[in-house]
Amino acid sequence: MATTPAHRSGVNGPRAAxxxxxxxxxxxxIVMVPFGLIFGVAATExxxxxxxxxxxxxxxxxxxxxxxxxxxxxxQAPTLVVILTALAVNLRxxxxxxxxxxxxxxxxxxxxxxxxxxxxxxxxxxxxxEYERQPxxxxxxxxAFFFGSALPVVPVWYLxxxxxxxxxxxxxxxxxxxxxxxxxxxxxxxxxLRTLAHLAAAVVSVLGALAFGWVPYSGGLLVAAFxxxxxxxxxxxxxxxxx
Amino acid sequence: MTLDPAEVWIxxxxxxVGTFLIRFSFLxxxxxxxxxxxxxxxxxxxxxxxxxxxxxxxxxYPPATGGxxxxxxxxxxxxxxxxxxxxxxxxxxxxAGGSVLNLGLWLL
Numbered sequence: 001m002a003t004t005p006a007h008r009s010g011v012n013g014p015r016a017a018x019x020x021x022x023x024x025x026x027x028x029x030i031v032m033v034p035f036g037l038i039f040g041v042a043a044t045e046x047x048x049x050x051x052x053x054x055x056x057x058x059x060x061x062x063x064x065x066x067x068x069x070x071x072x073x074x075x076q077a078p079t080l081v082v083i084l085t086a087l088a089v090n091l092r093x094x095x096x097x098x099x100x101x102x103x104x105x106x107x108x109x110x111x112x113x114x115x116x117x118x119x120x121x122x123x124x125x126x127x128x129x130e131y132e133r134q135p136x137x138x139x140x141x142x143x144a145f146f147f148g149s150a151l152p153v154v155p156v157w158y159l160x161x162x163x164x165x166x167x168x169x170x171x172x173x174x175x176x177x178x179x180x181x182x183x184x185x186x187x188x189x190x191x192x193l194r195t196l197a198h199l200a201a202a203v204v205s206v207l208g209a210l211a212f213g214w215v216p217y218s219g220g221l222l223v224a225a226f227x228x229x230x231x232x233x234x235x236x237x238x239x240x241x242x243x
Numbered sequence: 244m245t246l247d248p249a250e251v252w253i254x255x256x257x258x259x260v261g262t263f264l265i266r267f268s269f270l271x272x273x274x275x276x277x278x279x280x281x282x283x284x285x286x287x288x289x290x291x292x293x294x295x296x297x298x299x300x301x302x303x304y305p306p307a308t309g310g311x312x313x314x315x316x317x318x319x320x321x322x323x324x325x326x327x328x329x330x331x332x333x334x335x336x337x338x339a340g341g342s343v344l345n346l347g348l349w350l351l
Binding site for chain 2 (some may be wrong): 121
């Protein structure tokens with residue numbers, strides 16, 4: 001990155017980056033609202049009281065892991081199995097943490113800890129896409145964008161859980177709120193498929209999920225992700241070598 | 244069905260600590276030490292490698308239909324991907340997916 005000492009490099013400063021992040025993540029509202037509502041309803045139906053449902057959404061903030069834990073609690077699985085399965089579902093965030101480390105590494109530990117709390121699929125995907133588009137961003141701009149992207153996601157997750165837990169049972173099933181989550185994830189990924197390497201990773205990811213779906217405790221997800229990462233990186237390496 | 248509140252709180256506490264440590268792992272430990280280029284090359288593909296695998300079973304065997312493949316949901320997923328790759332817009336992709344889903348559920 002070329003920086004001239006006299007001029008500030010970067011892209012319009014942290015304040016603009018924060019609002020760009022918040023605006024960019026605004027479409028996620030159509031996802032977070034139903035997702036949180038469904039979790040609130042599911043948690044009360046499973047027998048969690050309001051405090052437990054809210055504690056889970058605030059302290060754990062991991063939709064997929066929370067649903068997995070809830071399902072296993074209802075199925076009367078042993079406590080240790082509930083915990084390990086839910087953590088396995090969330091292991092993908094370790095990959096996100098690794099991918100964000102080069103961007104946030106120079107920030108103070110407390111800022112990195114707060115950022116770590118906000119690492120979820122949507123904030124991660126929105127931010128890394130932005131950092132690829134705008135490689136000149138400074139550390140503060142990158143952090144500001146990331147925190148901005150959490151604004152329409154994390155507080156909304158809390159509030160939607162609350163609304164679902166309090167008023168939830170009245171939502172008619174024909175709205176198919178269950179499918180808001182897959183649509184959101186696909187909408188995140190589709191614009192990233194702009195190189196052959198990204199496409200290869202996505203295809204291997206889908207095939208891997210189908211081939212290893214039988215592995216218990218969502219182990220198949222991690223195997224598929226690992227193979228897909230190798231595929232993407234290998235295609236990139238070969239195409240670079242061919243140039 | 245009776246639920247043991249103590250078990251629920253143990254699960255919540257363990258997940259709160261566990262999910263944070265997983266997310267903090269690399270951000271906390273690595274700091275600004277530079278990562279080797281081969282590792283960065285691999286990390287670039289984490290979102291496209293994780294998310295499709297996460298979504299595939301949800302699209303093909305939706306829990307809401309008891310795991311039976313459902314045409315409206317399949318078409319909605321397809322519309323989302325097509326709109327997302329064509330327009331590169333998150334909003335357009337979500338809008339296309341949501342419209343096709345609701346249209347499909349109404350028609351089919």
